[in-house]
Amino acid sequence: xxxxxxxxxxxxxxxxxxxxxxxxxxxxxxxxxxxxxxxxxxxxxxxxxxxxxxxxxxxxxxxxxxxxxxxxxxxxxxxxxxxxxxxxxxxxxxxxxxxxxxxxxxxxxxxxxxxxxxxxxxxxxxxxxxxxxxx
Ligand SMILES: [Zn+2]
Numbered sequence: 001x002x003x004x005x006x007x008x009x010x011x012x013x014x015x016x017x018x019x020x021x022x023x024x025x026x027x028x029x030x031x032x033x034x035x036x037x038x039x040x041x042x043x044x045x046x047x048x049x050x051x052x053x054x055x056x057x058x059x060x061x062x063x064x065x066x067x068x069x070x071x072x073x074x075x076x077x078x079x080x081x082x083x084x085x086x087x088x089x090x091x092x093x094x095x096x097x098x099x100x101x102x103x104x105x106x107x108x109x110x111x112x113x114x115x116x117x118x119x120x121x122x123x124x125x126x127x128x129x130x131x132x133x134x135x
Pocket of ligand 1: 083087093
């Protein structure tokens with residue numbers, strides 16, 4: 001029984017968050033890092049966003065995350081959420097924006113992760129090398 005519950009717990013942690021949970025999570029992050037000043041009205045996954053990880057419409061308080069983030073580590077998803085939350089407060093990517101994002105402790109690490117994903121995407125495909133460590 002314990003084993004089964006562990007299995008369920010493992011599945012649970014890998015489960016993709018629904019849009020309602022995503023909104024809740026964004027609200028929690030806003031409370032934790034931005035004193036609750038960023039107030040997202042809605043947060044949802046979108047599949048039509050392939051060049052950006054996230055986007056937002058400050059006037060509506062809506063945030064959209066690319067489905068490509070699904071399956072990435074939580075701290076990376078949280079970073080993108082924080083990034084878009086910060087845009088609800090500061091529009092561009094000026095010094096004010098990054099100063100605000102410094103509140104989220106894993107900003108640098110998450111940006112590095114995402115840069116790595118982008119770089120890996122651009123690597124030329126080597127036949128037979130996929131998944132082979134010694135290739
Ligand atoms: Zn941005």
